[in-house]
Amino acid sequence: MKIIMLGAPGAGKGTQADRISKKYDIPHISTGDIFRENLRQGTPLGKQAKEYMDQGLLVPDELTCNLVVDRIAQDDAAEGYILDGFPRTVPQAEALTAALKERGEAVDFAIDVDVPDSFIMERMSGRRSCPKCGAGYHVVFLAPKQENICDQCGSELVQRDDDKPETVSKRLDVYHAQTQPLIEYYTAAGVLKTVDGTRKMDEVFEEIISILD
Ligand code: AP5
Ligand code: MG
Secondary structure, eight states, X not given: OXXXXXXXXXXXXXXXXXXXXXXXXXXXXXXXXXXXXXXHTTOHHHHHHHHHHTTTOOOOHHHHHHHHHHXXXXXXXXXXXXEESOOXXXXXXXXXXXXXXXXXXXXXXXEEEEOXXXXXXXXXXXXXXXXXXXXXXXTTXXXXXXXXXXXXXXXXXXXXXXXXXXXXXHHHXXXXXXXXXXXXXXXXXXXEXXXXXXXXXXXXXXXXXXXXX
């Protein structure tokens, strides 16, 4: 099963992709996570990506597409995967379609987690994540048992650099201009499914499962 998660920054793509990945035992491939991991390790890719991410802009397609095409060719992705944060532009979607077509494959589901802009600031400002194990939290909607400490590994939680209000607002503009057109692209491909992302995380997940099953 090859799944794409679409949706605005903070819509809950990562939250749902993580659950889908566990339930269906397929890898969760997040380009944002890959860039952040590269940055932590100080790689040239991480340093290049940071310049764009800090401004709320997209990393150029040529840095992004090859990375994903290589990643989905790895053994653990043979039975499928969930792409979170890719594609994000029409050229990226075209590159993915072409790479899959070469192998006689296609995307099975493009799930759009639909959340209006008015919800996004609250989601982003409360988001926390574990720098060690990657677990995600929200200070109100998914609070850790002990304040600012990861339930899973005990590390201190951090806030993402690009979750500052001014960067979030830029990311939203970029989303509407460059990523939203993919809704039309995947509608035309006959694989778009829209879920109401304003509901509780468990309810959103139930709706996604009912589509995938
Ligand atoms: P990326 O990391 O992909 O960020 P994003 O798309 O902006 O999305 P987020 O990760 O911020 O949000 P999310 O939808 O995953 O929400 P989450 O589940 O965390 O990309 C970062 C940057 O990398 C980009 O700006 C760009 O520069 C670069 N990049 C990445 N991919 C690229 C590409 N393909 N091309 C070019 N550049 C690329 O949820 C948010 C919060 O809300 C959490 O705290 C969560 O707990 C909470 N929450 C989730 N669901 C609910 C719910 N139903 N109710 C209440 N709270 C909820
Ligand atoms: Mg995410």
